[in-house]
Amino acid sequence: MILPTESTLAARTAPLALDLIRKYSIPGPRYTSYPPATQFTAELPALRLADAIAEDNAPGAGPVSLYLHLPFCETRCWFCGCNTVVTRRRGAAAEYLDDLAREVQLTTALMDRNRPVTQIHLGGGTPTFFPPDELRRLGALLHDQFKIAPGAEFSVEVDPRRLTEDHVTALREIGVNRASLGVQDTDPKVQLAIHRFQPQHLNVRAIEWMRAAGFASINVDLIFGLPIQKPDGFARTIDDVLTLNPDRLSVFSYAHVPWIKPAQKIFDDREQLPTAEEKLAMFAIAHEKLTAARFVDLGLDHFARPDDSLAVAQRSGTLHRNFQGYTTQAEASLYAFGVSSISATANTYRQNHKAMLEWRASLAAGKLPVERGLRLTDEDQRRRTIIMRLMCDRRLDYAALSQKLGLDFAKTYAADLGRLDDLREDGLLRFTAQGLEVTSPGIPLLRVIAMRFDPLFTSAPRRHAQAI
């Protein structure tokens, strides 16, 4: 394994190479999975997904990661790409939880329940749409059905507008120890344009409650490229957020995909959305301010304090990537519950019905609510390993890959490596005695480099959100 040197660590704080980003930034997947979810199919019998759980629970199976999708939101933010159900009817939470319990029990009946659960994530939607007592009921279900490992990472997505101190107490009672706060932008005018009014004092209050309750790590989510956002305003947002003293930040590029998310049609593409140059300026400002504040650029829009577990995992070559983004939980099978959620085992992906009615109907019939998925070929699994190591380590160690994949990496993937010449000539990566290393200017273009190993893009480009 090649560990980052002092010089590569220092280089990570260098300014962005904007001309190279302009030259190479093209639409591509975020590689939270490989192959990406756009490749899933609905040919369920051929996929033999019913066998996936049994296959994944053979003797000696490793740890488990859980994802619970809690889809309700009181109002819709117009930029949002999540699978949400907008309602103010609180009773919806209890009904949903009844069905979620059914799905968990149907699944655990097929699992080895002694496998340690090392990570749990409550995502949404707005998990704190659930009243505190419903969160306690959810916690009791998880503790009853799974063997949760001591020290497991248990995280929740928090909307500061829908959080009370009672929620924080309930979350800590069930074992939640990490939170991710949706902030997006602190400018009231931008908030009005995206239908998400969230004064800064709500963010301050949420973090005070969580710090006092003993949350170990707090992440803040921001988005650049939103309607009427400008670089100087986004600079103030970064300053506002730094006063919150988060442990991690995610600075996402807004993906304008109205053909997939009709709510985004409300934005006037030409009048409201920032230009590509303005977006790039916002990303550059975020990068400059956060690295100056000594956050480590993990790649793919994620920044963390140097002593945060993600930054430590990256330095030690143990960082991993799943549907929630970067994680320290390497090689855990992912079991996901709730509408639209995606489970992952070594050689399968299974996605639940996106429509609540269909998800419910499946469960009522006593069936796992799977709508589509993928069974990975051996070659898919090899390419997943290559892309994962590139996205997480920013380098490919040929000897380590050859050993892991059971082949001569440089020889087998000579054609792919040959497709990197232009990137190398422009200084986005370099070849070393051990293999390939992404340089500081190449880090913002990790997705573009990874796409050179993805046959979907080396043969026929597809329609995706822009890389920056």
Ligand code: SF4
């Ligand atoms: S951004 Fe969060 S709160 Fe807003 S609609 Fe999406 S999931 Fe709901």
